[in-house]
Amino acid sequence: MKTCIACGMPMKEASDFASEDTSKDYCVHCARPDGSMQSFEERKANMINFIIKTQGFDEKVATKIAESNMKKLPAWKAYFNKQSANMSR
């Protein structure tokens, strides 16, 4: 079973995939209306809003959770590696 590279959701049915295309590696929730994958910033903002909406957490905390969650996902790993490389310069 595939899991979404951008949010980790298990994708079983065609309806779980972006544009119902089972060859895609990302899910329907991580796709833009045109079917392409959301950018890092879009995904992060969506995740922060989602955490606030579903659990009511403080925005700063929600941001931290979103980042920690995204760090573990294949779609965003490179982004964090790049960030830490820049920081160590």
Add this chain to the structure above:
Amino acid sequence: MKSKRQIQKENTKIKIFETAYKIYSEYGFTATTAMIAKEAGVSHGTIFVHFSSVNELLTCLIESFGADLALEIHDLTEKNDSIKKLLETHLNILSKHENFYIHLISEKSLLPEDVRMTLVNIQFNFAFHFNRIIEGEIQNHTVKSIPVYMVFNTWIGLIHYYLLNKDLFSPDEPLLKRYSLELIATLLELIKK
């Protein structure tokens, strides 16, 4: 094919994992790796051959509990099941891990931040499915229009209060086995139209 040595190595890892789960469930997270090693019948150093640190061992244990919950809940959401079924499944999984979960929530502050984050991610995942089902029910006018986070926090608050006070509510038997039906019925009574 795996060699005998590889199989033995995997079995030792499983043994450490299962023993750690048992020890932490019984004594909480102040339990030492020396206790785990003794109970598993391995040397102290063997634990760190399989897990690079205590944090890694803890993260693996919590992730395994999270995976158990995630799998059952995901199947349920896909079938567009009711909020009642979701709550039943939630408590069913928590019930399987009751002692471990009580230590997790009561000793959260003792855990290192990255391990705590694993727990937060499990809750985040559950909130994702909770939201989908609650939104569906609000749209169908079967649940009152209350902010999702308030319904979620009322539920988590309720069950955590009971779990954290197990000594008062159910000192001699598993708590969720005793109170699940009443807790679910109460939340539904509060939110249903």
